[in-house]
Every structure is written in C-alpha cells, then in structure tokens.
Amino acid sequence: MLTDLSQYTDLFSGYTELRYQENSGLSIGFLQGDNTTNAKGSSGGVCARVYQNGSWGFASSPDLTAEGIRFVITTATKNAAFLDQKEHKAGAPLPSSVYNAKQDYSTTKPRLTQNQLVEFMKELDQYIAARYPQVTSRWVSLNCSEQKKSLITSDGSSAYSLLPQSFIMVNLTVEKDGEPISLSEIYGGRGHFEDLFSHPEDLSPEIDQLVEHLMQKRDGIHAAAGLKTCILAPEMAGILAHEAIGHTTEADLVIGGSIAGSYLNKEVASPLVTMVDFAHTAFGETCPVPVQVDDEGTKAEDCVLIEGGILKGFMHNKESADRFGVSPTGNARANSYVDEPLIRMRNTAILPGNDDLAEMIASVDDGYYLIRTNNGQADATSEFMFGVTLGYEIKKGKLGRAIKDTTVSGVAFAMLKTVSMISKEFKWLSGGMCGKKQSISVGLGGPALKCELKIGGR
Template sequence: MLEASGLGLETARRLTADALAGADDGELFVEYRQSEGLVFDNGRLKSASYDTAQGFGLRAVVGEAAGYAHSGEISAAALKRAADAVAAVKSGHAGSYAAAPARTNTRLYADLNPLASPSFEDKVKLLQEIDAYARARDPRVRQVSASIAGSWQVVDILRADGHRVRDIRPMVRLSISVIAASGDRMEAGSFGCGGREGFERFITPETWQAGVDEALRQALVNLEAVPAPAGTFDVVLGPGWPGILLHEAVGHGLEGDFNRKKTSAFAGLMGQRVAAPGVTIVDDGTIADRRGSITVDDEGTPSSRTTLIEDGILVGYMQDRQNARLMGMAPTGNGRRQSYAHIPMPRMTNTVMLGGDKDPAEILASVRNGIFAASFGGGQVDITSGKFVFSCTEAYRIEDGKIGAPVKGAMLIGNGPDALTRVTMIGNDMKLDPGLGTCGKQGQGVPVGVGQPSMRINAMTIGGTAV
C-alpha cells in the first residue's frame, strides 16, 4: 500500500519517526479494505453494495493522553499534516518511546480474498435458493430474508523505531431470518454463521439448508410460546451463543481501560474471588479462522489467550499498549479499532467460559421450576455497576427437571459479578458460537466470538409478561 500510494516505505518511516519523537508510544496504521454485501428480502434482491476504502491513522501517546489524526489520502503531504495535528499532545514532553511488540510467525487465517469467489451471479442465485427452500419448508412461512457479506482487509502498522507488522484479514458471514405466521400471530427465527475464511464452507447446501431449518424451527417454536413469567427463577443457559451474556455482562468489565479508570465493577479486585469455583473465563484471539481472531492486534501486538478468571479468581485484564503501560502490566494483544479512522482501545476477541464436568441433562434435571435460555437477542449493560438486562429470543419453562412450554418476552435481569457467584453447575458441552457477533464500544464495532457450556445460575430475576 505504501509503495502503491506513492508514499513509499522509507518516507513513511522517516515521517513517522519525526512525528512520534518525544512520545511515549504510537504508530502509523495504514489500511486497505474491500467489502461486499447482498441482501435478498421478500422474494427479491433488495440491495447489493461494494465498497473500497483506504487511509491511515497516526497516533502519538503521551501518558494518559493520545493525539490522533487520520486521512483517506495516503501521501507524504497528508502524513505531514497529520503529524502537525498530533504534535499538540507532545507539547513540552520528552518521553522514552516504548519498546516494540514481539514478532510472530503465526498465521491464524489465509490471505485469500473472499470477494473473488463465487461470482456475483452465483451469490444472487444462492440467496434465491435459500428463499425458495425456506418457503417450501412450511406453509406458515410469510417472509424470508437472507444476506451474505464479505470483506478483505490489509493492514500495515509502522512504528517510530522502524518496527513493521502487516496482516491480511478475510471475513465472511451468512445470515438468514424467517418469519412464520399462524392466524394473526407472527414470530421470527434467525441463523447466522461466518468466520475468517472464504465463502466455500458456508454456502454448501448442507450448511445453508441447516441454517434455514434452524431459523424456521425457532420461528415455529416462538409461535407456540406463552407469555414468560416474572419473578425469581433458577436459570439454565444453553451452550454457544448464550455466551453473549457473559461477553456483555462480564467481558467489558474486564477490559483494561475501564479498570485503570476504576469505572468497572471489577476494578481493584485482582487476585480476589469474583465468581463461583469452577468458573474459568478466557479471551482467546488465537483460534484459527474464527470471527473474533486476529493474528496481531491493531497496534501490532500478537494475539494471545488471556485467562481473565481462573476457578473463580480474577487473574487478568484485556490490555492494549497504553493501558497496560499505565497499569504496569503486559499488553495482551487486545488493542483493536474499527478502521484507520478510529483510535485503538482494549477490546475482546473470542471470549469463552471453559467447560466443566456436568452432563447437560443432569443440569436440567436439577431444576424443579426455572427457565432454560437457549438463545439471546439484544441487551443493555452498565459497566460501572455491572447491571444488565437481556432479552431471550428462545426460552422455555423448566418443570420438574424437564423442558416445558416455550415462553415469549423473557428478560434476564441481574448484575454480572453477582451472577457469576450464583453459578452452581457447569456443563461438559462447551461450544463456540457459529460466527456472527459484532461488539460495540464507544461508537466502534469489531467482530467478536463467544462461547460457553451449559450452566445453571441460581435465583436470577426474570422480567416477563405473564400475570
């Protein structure tokens, strides 16, 4: 990118070194991205988009402050202007530039460009086939929406000391939504999958037909759902995607910036018990081809597997370079940004609760009167207090140890740190989500993954509509 733009590597190195002289840390982040998306809705191709973007972001870090400038023009003139803009943060400061991150030969995903294959015509045909298959599956299907999206991102990270890191990041996603109706009642079900691969694995008939079947199954289950009860119940969470609750209610609270600023419910609790025995949570950006994985983060630090909570004890935070330095800790490869136009910050990758030793059937059998939450939708979390509210997109009553009627409108209400202490049984069926998560923080979105085994949490508040 540097050579093709006319800027050149040596000129970029010289200007970056001059711009960051006297700073504590910082980098030049150069990005090129291609992205494509097709949406098929209600029997027709609703939208098709293709976008190419490129640019750079220059950051100078001084203590707790950072100066940041970005441009869609990659040139010596633009870089000089950016250097002038970030210089204000260094005024009167003569810092010692931080040591470069370690290098890695690990490659967690291929360099392939997923936009190259299949052709546009074949992608449209695939979406048509998904629509036709879903409508033929059940006469109650009223609406089908299917989309495929792909991107190819190339990043080049250059530091003032000459350290250079490059990464090529593919990404694909398939999403299917089905609305079914019975009388005047309509309910929805959905399925999504993806990862840092080409489209080949995700668009086979076996995969997309199974996806349609799952979305339709969920919609039909919801058609039979009764109003959810309100009150305090023991809750069993299913494996895989329900880990999104841990991601939101616990994961954000374990990011370094919130803990350095003491705005997290976990601030100051390092080394203390914050969860029930047996609860171990890791953030692992090193799982090959996963949506949340990164070979290196957006500061050039190699990704890692960071243990956050071990057997109920808080043992680590997710760190970028700036917050790690200020807290006297090591960076963990969690410095991420949405694009060259955004400053990096501590972000999750694949946040996973490890499995235990209980059979899932044993966990269900242990609950006399409770709720089984199989899938979640949206939610809200207060990082400072840890309080959360999450809506269930698929949930059931548990009656005398058996799955009962499906319920609609169930809301899980609680406090993240408190909920962790109420975990009493952990399943041996740990599962990763199928690859559909996107995490938002301070206006930036990045792809993430979640995972967990089945688990029992005692005495959770359920908000429902049943009288």
C-alpha cells in the same frame, strides 16, 4: 494494496504507529423473494497515531499516495503537539514492544463471483418459500467482509493481516391471531464464503430446525418475571462472558471506575468458572477473530480474566499496562482506518466444564433453557442485560413450552457465584459485534451454564 510502509519511517519524529487498512465486502438480500440488495464496497486508507509526553494525535486519509501518507503523519504529530502544549502532562514514554507477524486467512479455493452468490441465496430463499408456506415473512441475506491491515511502528513492530468473514442471516416470521412472531439465525463465521458454504441444501437441516423453533415460539408463552434457575445455552454464555464480565475487565473501564477494579485477586465467581480472552487460538483451533499483533504492534497474548472463580487480570493496551505496571496484552484494536486503537476484547470465552447438557436440564425443577440472543449491554457496576429470542420453560427436568422474546439481567459478579454446573459442550457465537465507540468484530463463546438469573416477563 499498500503493504510496505517501511519507506515512511523517516517521517516519524517520536512514538508513531502507521497503519494501512482496507475493509471490503458485499451484501446480497432477498426480502419476500425479491432481490432488494445487491451491493459491494470497499473503504481503505492510511492513518497515523503519535504519542507525545502523554498526549495523542491521530489523523487518517483515503489518499494512499506519498503525499497522503505524509499528511497523516504530520497532522497526527501536529495534533499531539497541540495537546502537549496545552496539557503539559509530562507523561512517561510508552513501554516498548516489538513483534513482527503475518496472518492471512484467505481461502485457497477458487472464488465465486457475486452473481454466483446471488444464485446461491436465491436458491436458499426458494427452499424456505416452497417448504414453509406458513412462514409469512422472510428476509435472507449474505454479508461477506474482508479486513486487510498493514502496520509499522516506531518501536520496530510490523504486521500484515487479512481476515475474511462470511455470514448468512435468515429472519423468518409467522403469525398467530394477526400478531407477527419472528426468529432469526446467523450461519457462518471466519473465512471466505467458499470455506464455509458449499451448497444451499447443506443449510436445510439448520433452516428446518429454525422453523421448528419458530413454530414452537408461535404458540409460546410470556416468561414469568423474577429470579429463576436458568440453563444458558453456549451462545448465551458467550454473550455473558463478553457483556457482563469482559467489559468490566477492560483496563480503560477499570480506570474509569469499573467495579472489577476492586475485585482483583478476589473471588468473583463459582470455582467452576474460568474465563479467558484468547488472542488467536483456543482449544487447539483458530478463534473466530484471531489477532497475532494488535494495532499498537504488541504481540497478542491470551489474557486470563477469571481462574477458578478468582479475578486474575485485565485487558491492556500499552498505556494502561504501563499505568498498572504489567505487560501489554495486545488488546488495542481499531475497526477501520479512520479509527484509533481502543482496548477491545478479541475472543472472550468461559471455559467448558464436565457436565452434560441433558443432565443439566434434567436437574432443573422449575426454570428456563435460554438458547438465542440478539443483543446485550453491560454496566461498569457489572449489571448486565441481554435479549432472549429463543427459550423454553423447564418443568420437572423436562423442556416445556417455548417462551416469547424477553430479556434477562443480573449483576455479573453476584450471578457468577450461582453457577453450579458447566457443560462439556462449547460453542463460539456467530457474528459477534461490539459497539464500544467503534463497532468491531469479536469472538464470544462458552459452554452451557446453570445459574440464577432475573428474567423479564409478564
């Protein structure tokens, strides 16, 4: 792999970032017991981004020879010059930021072969088939990825990182009166497979719990539409933090008219709520998507977004930080070598509180406990929605019947003011992805929240 890019800095003629990146991985899938997917792949190359008087040029190529690297630097420079000549922005130089770091989250254990992983997944699939004949459809898959990056900038920053992630996804379906009802779960997170999974049977308790939820959902009811008191499980609070609040506080969205722009240093949430976009470490542990240095070469710092209910700051790259007169926060991230860095979240979380989840549920007379989500979207107005794939009604402080798939929505900066309890328990969601132009891995986490939400139903 290409780790030393320093020999190419002579080709820089202005502010320039030069990055090598390789994304590789494997996928194995069993559909109804058949091994339908058995693949591996890699995509690597080099890219350059150049800034000239307020205009940017970018170029990328899979050609890793000196000629390929020269091509991306000269093409990016040419692109910036073309735009500068057309636009005449006379933009100020970018703030300088120098940092050097190396992060490698590789396993130290012996690596399994893909064929051994096929056996692991086959065994997991067979466990479900043998134990749960009432499951009419099952899709069991494994996705392992590895993202390697080397960066050098004209400021003098340099970085190397290797981030592995491994996820097992189980999607199960049962039928009721001829209608399919399904539920899925993702296990795993940051790390090579060997650091996360040992034996297929270790996952049996989680699978058993998934099937138990699915059987409850089979006999579930439609949620009643309207504004309801809800307990959001930690996974749901994580997606709330990302979708509903996080996006509105990305500086490029703030410049683009996000409602958060007018709320800085104002009360936007209950005083119980504090929310942070962590760079790499939270609560003394490494985050799901740790970033030491961003793809502009800036040292990644934690970014406090809400503190005690007050909106405190936004996430920045160099250009937006300069515009706002603050320091860059290290949020410029690119997903692959063909991508330019954008302002992206890293590990966004609402901080835990002092309440007990069981007591939170017991405090609700008529509402819902919402546990799992499969997607979400937010607006610059802070109106958000996310899909709910698992939840239960709460009646007189006790969990009742499961609910069918639904969607919840609200206006984040109004809804956050309704937060009245926050649990001590905290959890990161597995497999978070964000799709802002480029699809990229993100960490999202939170405690359980008691709040008022609009629920879609019949």
